[in-house]
Amino acid sequence: MIIVNYLIVCLIFGTTFLAIKIGVDASAPPFFSAGVRFFAAGLILFLWMVWRKKARWSILLRKEMLLTGIGLTFGTFSTLYWAEQYVSSGIAAVLSATGPMMILVLQTIALRKLPDKRAFVGCFIGFAGVILLLLPSLTVSASKWWVIGSIAILVGEFCYCAGALYSKGVIQRFRDTSPIALNAAQMLYGGILLLLLSVCTEPLNVSNMLAPKAIGSMLYLIVIGSMVGHSLFYWLVAKTNPVFPSTWLYISPLIALIVGVSFYNETVTWVSQLGVVTIITGTIIVNWDSLRQLLRKRDHRAEPDLLRKPEIQT
Known part of the structure; x- marks a missing residue:
């Protein structure tokens, strides 16, 4: 189940970049669109969890929800x-792929948790694979705003990694509350902050928001991207560790490449193919321990009852 949900997260997050691009190209205000997306998704999910008696309204008064929302949603x-007004999507993808390595570094510094050497090697291999995958299409314009934009993406990625690590502790602290409800609460706060930022920085044109492409993009991002994708990501953090689900950052460029080849007749070079192999190799190395544990559990469950009885008796 963990592997299936991880693959679903990779697929969803890999396609949300295209959905965001469609909305932005339709002249939808970026901050306002993001704010509506996360606020609506968070509100619907939270109301659903309250109705199922798996969450209480009082959870919204806890500062942990605000801090998680600042990291995972608003800051990111x-x-x-x-x-992305000044940096190409390819450069943005490469910079975002530093996430798993940042998490390992933050774990070492903040939590004083020594990282596994295999995980470090896998992160570097996966990051190198992302560069190889996107190398043929990478364009760099070394202007002042390009540099500032690149730094902004790295700052956002740091917020994402800090939020992922912090959310692990929040999940453990609120064991009686469903991870889905906790995710809904943080999206509510992140969405509100994004809407406040939009009010202060963006002119709102309602007609642009009513364009068919803008509406389609918004609905996909609310339902699939946020309600399904972010809830599964939060669930994976609860069931595994912050590094495992964050490796979707390596897989998403691969999914974007497949979508481009399938629907836009884009070509794939041998360098990109080498990048695909490198990404898969790095991702397997990073997640080796988690994959091995999952395989052991599956093999143990598959054992016949006759083989299990002697172990129980002893």
Whole structure:
């Protein structure tokens, strides 16, 4: 189940970049679109969890929800949306792929948790694979705003990694509350902050928001991107560790490449193919321990009852 949900997260997050691009190209205000997306998704999910008696309204009064929302939603998406005005999507993908390595470094510094050497090697291999995958299409314009935009993406990625690590502790602290409800609460706060940022920085044109492409993009991002994708990501953090689900950052450029080849007749060079192999290799190395544990559990469950009885008796 963990592997299936991880692959679903990779697929969803890999396609949300295209959905965001469609909305932005339709002249939808970036901060406002992101704010509506996360606020609506968070509100619907939270109301659903309250109705199922798996969450209480009082959870919204806890500062942990605000801090998680600042890291995972507001800090990440406000910087990314702004920076992509000056930085190409390829460069943004490469910079975002530093996430798993940042998490390992933060674990070492903040949590004093020594990282596994295999995980470090896998992160570097996966990051190198992302560069190889996108190398043929990477364009760099070394202007002042390009540099500032690149730094903004890295700052946003730091917020994302800090939020992922912090959310692991929040999930453990609120064991009686569903991870889906916790994710909904942080999206509510992140969405509100994005809407406040939009009010202060963007002119709102309602007609642009009513364009068919803008509406389609918004609905996909609310339902699939946020309600499904972010809830599964939060669930994976609860069931595994912050590094494992964050490796979707390596897989998403691969999914974007497949979508481009399938629907836009884009070509694939041998360098990109080498990048695909490198990404898969790095991702397997990073997640080796988690994959091995999952395989052991599956093999143990598959054992016949006759083989298990002697172990129980002893």
